[in-house]
Amino acid sequence: MDKHNDAIILRFMTITTDIAIIGGGLAGAVMAVCARAHGLKTCIIDAKPSNIQSSSDFDGRSYAMAHSSVRMLKALELWDDLEKTAQPIFDIKISNGGVAEIPSPSMLHFAKYDLEEGPMGHMIEDRHLRPLLQNRLKDKDEIIYLDQTQVIGQNTGPTSTELSIKGGKTKVKAKLVIAADGRKSAFAAKAGIAYSGWDYAQTSLVCALEHEKPHKGVAYQHFMPPGPLAILPLNKNRSSVVWTETTENTETIMSLNDEAYLDVLRPRFGDFLGNIALAGKRFAFPLEMSIAKRLVADRVALVADAAHGMHPIAGQGLNAGMRDIAALTQIIYEAKQRGEDFGSTTVLSRYQEWRGFDATALPLALDGLNRLFSNRSRLLQDIRTLGIGLVNGLPNLKRCLMREAAGLSGELPHLMQ
Ligand SMILES: Cc1cc2nc3c(=O)[nH]c(=O)nc-3n(C[C@H](O)[C@H](O)[C@H](O)COP(=O)(O)OP(=O)(O)OC[C@H]3O[C@@H](n4cnc5c(N)ncnc54)[C@H](O)[C@@H]3O)c2cc1C
Numbered sequence: 001m002d003k004h005n006d007a008i009i010l011r012f013m014t015i016t017t018d019i020a021i022i023g024g025g026l027a028g029a030v031m032a033v034c035a036r037a038h039g040l041k042t043c044i045i046d047a048k049p050s051n052i053q054s055s056s057d058f059d060g061r062s063y064a065m066a067h068s069s070v071r072m073l074k075a076l077e078l079w080d081d082l083e084k085t086a087q088p089i090f091d092i093k094i095s096n097g098g099v100a101e102i103p104s105p106s107m108l109h110f111a112k113y114d115l116e117e118g119p120m121g122h123m124i125e126d127r128h129l130r131p132l133l134q135n136r137l138k139d140k141d142e143i144i145y146l147d148q149t150q151v152i153g154q155n156t157g158p159t160s161t162e163l164s165i166k167g168g169k170t171k172v173k174a175k176l177v178i179a180a181d182g183r184k185s186a187f188a189a190k191a192g193i194a195y196s197g198w199d200y201a202q203t204s205l206v207c208a209l210e211h212e213k214p215h216k217g218v219a220y221q222h223f224m225p226p227g228p229l230a231i232l233p234l235n236k237n238r239s240s241v242v243w244t245e246t247t248e249n250t251e252t253i254m255s256l257n258d259e260a261y262l263d264v265l266r267p268r269f270g271d272f273l274g275n276i277a278l279a280g281k282r283f284a285f286p287l288e289m290s291i292a293k294r295l296v297a298d299r300v301a302l303v304a305d306a307a308h309g310m311h312p313i314a315g316q317g318l319n320a321g322m323r324d325i326a327a328l329t330q331i332i333y334e335a336k337q338r339g340e341d342f343g344s345t346t347v348l349s350r351y352q353e354w355r356g357f358d359a360t361a362l363p364l365a366l367d368g369l370n371r372l373f374s375n376r377s378r379l380l381q382d383i384r385t386l387g388i389g390l391v392n393g394l395p396n397l398k399r400c401l402m403r404e405a406a407g408l409s410g411e412l413p414h415l416m417q
Contacts, residue, residue: 013170015144017043019332020163020174023181024050024145026126027304027321029133031178033076034329034415036142040336043144043172044137045165047181050147054134056127060206060283062240063129064089064219064232064315066121068407068416069322075415078132085128087235088119090217092405096373096384107388110402112217119217120406123232123240125208146170151187159341161299176332176343179302183309184290191297197290197309197363200370202227203250204312205243206283208234212274215239222268223373223384228313229268238279242312243268244374247286254284287311291363295356296348301328307355310363311370319407320362326413327354354411 019035021028024046032042052058065073065086073079094108112119137143146165153164154177163172179187184195204227215233222229227244234240243265245253253264258278269276290309295302304321331350335342372380372387391398403409407416 014162014173015043015170016173017041017144018175019043020045020161020172020177022046022151022177022179022185022187023306024048024053024134024137024147025180025182026130026133026318027306027325028178028180029130029137030076030322031180031303031325031329032143033078033133033136034325035332036140037076038329038333038336040332041142041144043146043174045146045149045151045163045172047150048147050134050145054131056131057281058130059126060208060281061242061285062123062125062208062232062234063318064121065124065322066316066319066405066407067115067117067119068412069319070122071417072322072326072415078136081132082122082124082128085235086122086124087233088217089121089123089219089233090119092120092219092221094221094223094388096223096381096388108391110398110405114399115402115406117406117408120402123219123234125234125240146172151190154190156298160343174343175299175341176348177300178328179300179306180304182305183288185292185302185306188292188297188300188302188306191300193297193300193302194293195290196293197288200287200289200311201247202244202287202370202374203247204285204287205241205245205250205253206285207241207243207281208279209239209241209269209276210279211237211239211276213237213272215273224268225374225376227370227374230315231269231273232315237273239273241265241269242315244287244312250284254282258282285312289363289367291360294352295324295359296345296352298345299343299348301348301351303328308359308363311366313366313370313373314405316362316366316405320358323358323407323413323416324355326415327351329415330413358410 018040019042021044024044035042090112092110150166151163152166155162160175179185217233220231226246230242232240292307303324310317328351332342335347
């Protein structure tokens with residue numbers, strides 16, 4: 001009997017589990033895999049049908065996974081399947097371009113030989129990562145997946161919390177609920193957690209391109225006044241493009257046909273990779289920042305975008321989410337080993353302490369970077385030139401930034417060591 005039939009039968013009963021996870025996207029799925037690896041049972045509740053997440057057309061993004069996130073994927077035995085299609089990032093070149101100009105020569109260069117651990121990260125395509133995770137969830141008896149399902153009520157007692165499911169007779173009883181339901185989590189709001197943040201009035205246009213010449217594993221970031229243009233290496237002669245523009249412009253650009261779309265992109269992209277052609281569908285992601293004011297409430301913890309929705313300017317959102325999940329898993333596991341109630345306020349406060357600062361500081365730092373680069377101000381242009389010169393002239397600072405981007409700084413959870 002497949003998992004979905006199981007789920008239908010289970011709609012008429014109370015499911016008792018260790019952890020309920022709201023949201024079965026990338027973060028929710030990784031959380032369930034981690035919990036399973038630490039002997040914990042989970043029940044995932046997601047609003048969408050699970051089979052659409054496995055479709056290769058579902059989400060055109062490719063993720064720059066930092067070195068530490070790759071270590072975690074290895075620890076979770078997911079890497080062997082991903083490595084075949086992953087592209088190592090050897091070098092990163094950052095330049096200060098201008099709209100309708102060929103991007104200027106690289107001003108800042110992070111090279112692979114500056115980091116002794118190996119490549120700074122790997123590019124992984126959503127169409128490979130998401131179906132792999134969905135399959136791993138189906139493999140395991142310790143994971144129940146309730147798709148097309150939403151929580152309508154929560155009743156928290158001294159040792160567990162009970163979730164009521166919309167339209168059904170099912171209840172889910174868990175010691176802890178983890179909200180992984182994305183930006184401005186509705187579940188977190190119901191648990192009394194407020195958000196701060198704003199709309200960027202920017203949208204990222206995402207597509208994969210085939211090109212004539214090899215990229216040699218180099219990732220490019222060109223800062224343009226409307227927003228950054230990232231050209232990220234994928235396996236074979238392909239690159240993922242994250243082209244950020246004002247939302248007003250992107251509405252017009254998205255309405256163009258494929259050829260006209262490429263005509264607008266070409267002058268920004270340059271010709272250093274030879275002829276380019278689309279290698280799949282085009283996607284648009286409107287950008288906003290949302291930072292949860294707390295990461296925990298009564299028997300509730302937030303992870304990934306539910307905790308911190310950030311600008312994709314440095315490709316850090318999922319990496320930060322992986323760090324949340326690794327830290328929370330470690331805290332829960334160690335508490336369980338000591339015989340503590342892992343859903344208690346005492347245990348959850350350790351998670352708040354560990355991840356609380358990063359969850360606010362990282363989105364704000366990326367926000368600052370976006371403000372500094374996405375404009376035409378002469379003053380800020382001078383500050384940018386000064387800043388880039390400073391990084392180039394101070395090898396220790398450059399190394400620090402590289403280690404930060406590779407996720408190797410700060411207190412690393414066991415799964416990332
Ligand atoms: C253009 C772009 C490029 C990016 N590039 C990178 C990168 O290179 N590297 C990187 O690390 N990060 C990157 N990110 C960030 C990364 O994509 C996100 O951090 C990540 O996808 C968040 O996953 P999530 O599972 O937390 O949230 P989501 O993907 O939003 O998943 C939330 C899940 O919750 C479900 N859900 C929502 N509401 C409910 C509800 N009420 N009840 C039940 N279920 C619900 C949804 O159906 C969904 O399945 C990028 C982001 C963008 C926009």
